[in-house]
Amino acid sequence: MTSFIAAVLAVIGISVGASMLLETQQRTADAAYTTTGARVDLDPRLNGAPAPKH
Amino acid sequence: MIATMSFHRILPGLLLIMALAAPAAAQQPTSVNPTASSVKEKQLLEALKPNSGDTLSGRVSIPDKRAGDLIQPGGTEFREFHEKTLGRIGIIAIPGMLALLVMFYFIRGRVPIEGGPSGQTIVRFGWMSRFVHWLTATSFLALGLSGLNLVFGKSILLPVIGASAFSWLSQLGKFVHNYVSFAFALGIILMFVMWVKDNLPALRDIRWIAQAGGLLGIGHPPADRFNAGQKLMFWSTIVGGAALSVSGYIMMFRPASLAMSAFQLATVVHGVTGLVLVAIIAAHIYIGSVGMEGAFAAMGKGKVDLNWAKSHHSIWVDKVAKNRPQDISQNTAGGRAPAPAE
Amino acid sequence: MARMKFLCDADRCIECNACVTACKNENDVPWGINRRRVVTINDGKPGERSVSMACMHCSDAPCAAVCPVDCFYTTEDAVVLHSKELCIGCGYCFYACPFGAPQYPKQANFGSRGKMDKCTYCAGGPEADNSKEEYAAYGSNRLSEGKLPLCAEMCSTKALLAGDGQIIAQIYKERVAKRGYGSGAWGWKTAYKEDIAT
Numbered sequence A: 001m002t003s004f005i006a007a008v009l010a011v012i013g014i015s016v017g018a019s020m021l022l023e024t025q026q027r028t029a030d031a032a033y034t035t036t037g038a039r040v041d042l043d044p045r046l047n048g049a050p051a052p053k054h
Numbered sequence B: 001m002i003a004t005m006s007f008h009r010i011l012p013g014l015l016l017i018m019a020l021a022a023p024a025a026a027q028q029p030t031s032v033n034p035t036a037s038s039v040k041e042k043q044l045l046e047a048l049k050p051n052s053g054d055t056l057s058g059r060v061s062i063p064d065k066r067a068g069d070l071i072q073p074g075g076t077e078f079r080e081f082h083e084k085t086l087g088r089i090g091i092i093a094i095p096g097m098l099a100l101l102v103m104f105y106f107i108r109g110r111v112p113i114e115g116g117p118s119g120q121t122i123v124r125f126g127w128m129s130r131f132v133h134w135l136t137a138t139s140f141l142a143l144g145l146s147g148l149n150l151v152f153g154k155s156i157l158l159p160v161i162g163a164s165a166f167s168w169l170s171q172l173g174k175f176v177h178n179y180v181s182f183a184f185a186l187g188i189i190l191m192f193v194m195w196v197k198d199n200l201p202a203l204r205d206i207r208w209i210a211q212a213g214g215l216l217g218i219g220h221p222p223a224d225r226f227n228a229g230q231k232l233m234f235w236s237t238i239v240g241g242a243a244l245s246v247s248g249y250i251m252m253f254r255p256a257s258l259a260m261s262a263f264q265l266a267t268v269v270h271g272v273t274g275l276v277l278v279a280i281i282a283a284h285i286y287i288g289s290v291g292m293e294g295a296f297a298a299m300g301k302g303k304v305d306l307n308w309a310k311s312h313h314s315i316w317v318d319k320v321a322k323n324r325p326q327d328i329s330q331n332t333a334g335g336r337a338p339a340p341a342e
Numbered sequence C: 001m002a003r004m005k006f007l008c009d010a011d012r013c014i015e016c017n018a019c020v021t022a023c024k025n026e027n028d029v030p031w032g033i034n035r036r037r038v039v040t041i042n043d044g045k046p047g048e049r050s051v052s053m054a055c056m057h058c059s060d061a062p063c064a065a066v067c068p069v070d071c072f073y074t075t076e077d078a079v080v081l082h083s084k085e086l087c088i089g090c091g092y093c094f095y096a097c098p099f100g101a102p103q104y105p106k107q108a109n110f111g112s113r114g115k116m117d118k119c120t121y122c123a124g125g126p127e128a129d130n131s132k133e134e135y136a137a138y139g140s141n142r143l144s145e146g147k148l149p150l151c152a153e154m155c156s157t158k159a160l161l162a163g164d165g166q167i168i169a170q171i172y173k174e175r176v177a178k179r180g181y182g183s184g185a186w187g188w189k190t191a192y193k194e195d196i197a198t
Helices: A002-025 B002-024 B041-048 B074-108 B127-156 B163-198 B204-210 B228-253 B260-288 B306-312 B314-323 C018-027 C062-066 C092-096 C132-138 C165-179 C188-192
Strands: B069-071 B121-123 B303-305 C004-008 C037-041 C049-053 C072-074 C080-082 C160-164
Touching (some): B069 C037, B074 B127, B121 B306, B127 B163, B204 B228, B228 B260, B303 B306, B306 B314, C018 C037, C062 C092, C160 C165
């Protein structure tokens, strides 16, 4: 029984760990597929406009 | 003059061939009328077939080079597979296996321990082995269910629970499928390392298979730690699990070096292997639980009844008795006297 | 009802990429996603042609067929749209689409690539026509206002045609008859199971 519970916890742990690790590697399309040559702002979503307030 | 005339007539075709044959076309004629040579999609697609390329691609001025793929005819075959073949395989494999198991239960019933429980136990799997087994098993269950949902959910679950609830469930299923896969892949690797030396094929496996492992009631063939049936189970899990992991990670990370057809092939491999493995595991779950008395204890408590072990793994029991007699418990009160080994 | 189609006359397209820019601007398409793109084949060689390609809004669309959550639907005008609410970002439509139309807002791993994005024929999505929500998710809905997709409307050489399939096929046929050549309607055989004889 302990082995089963430990296994379930390990599955959850590994999955959550993997998801967090992969999320740090994720790139948005604007970072992956745009050039930087003709940018007004480094953040392409703003492009010179003031950052939106959250 | 006549010769040039006819040359002009075949020029578009020639140019096409030369353009596709690329650098070899060094000596191009200078008098070319580009407006007259219309490039037809059909011709280009036909010219594609013998080449290795599976997309009709060109140059794009945007950084996403994949956008240069103008047309990929393989999509039609992918759709055909996904819509028809995959569903058919699934309908044959999974309900087929379940029907077989139910039939087997009614014909053979629960396979009893030969000679009844002895009351004596023998250590079958240690804590680590059971941990790895359940790690792989629970993750496979999560992967199998979320995977089946992706193939059959649309026709079974969607009409029942409605579009937005089904979408929510499938979204959750996709995340589970993607991330739980890492636990499964780890489990497959650990299982391979732990059990491969006991799962190498041996000559006595032939006899075991010929007698169907004693299920038909014509005597129980001898077996070492794992019998031929379990070895087949082991190798299907390892090979199937490896195929699923490799094809799955190709789909998940989509390496830029691979062609479109590689991804489509990966989905085909993933779908077929997944369905077949679900069917195989269904049989494994059956025989490990309701199908056979005393079998579940191996992965439950890690200790099995000595009589069960003697009938299924006679050689292994002898080895344990000789090398690690402390693994066999002494007769406990209430149990029947151990039957003599066959 | 009209059966809306796109037709790109490759013999007229000059690869100015204005359709791409118009689409991005009209629909506020995120950076890195191109609902429409211009592909040049035989680049720099005789017989060079450019084709402007986006979602072709196929009859019997492959994306809709393989979608595991059935998020696609076809409008009365035969425009293939999808619901980003329902999309789970599985990527099957990307594998099935012959024209490479489906794209995703994130690129590294497929675990969280986000909702698929593709050309809407400037017809928005399942939300209320011209609502704020519709614009945020899918871009403008010109079709509901009786306008054709902007890419085709502003094409300077009228290479890209949008509109009822029969009408644009007729325009193309007349063109080909007049000038004496034509490379055919790109993608029509694949998308609509029909071709325009040239």
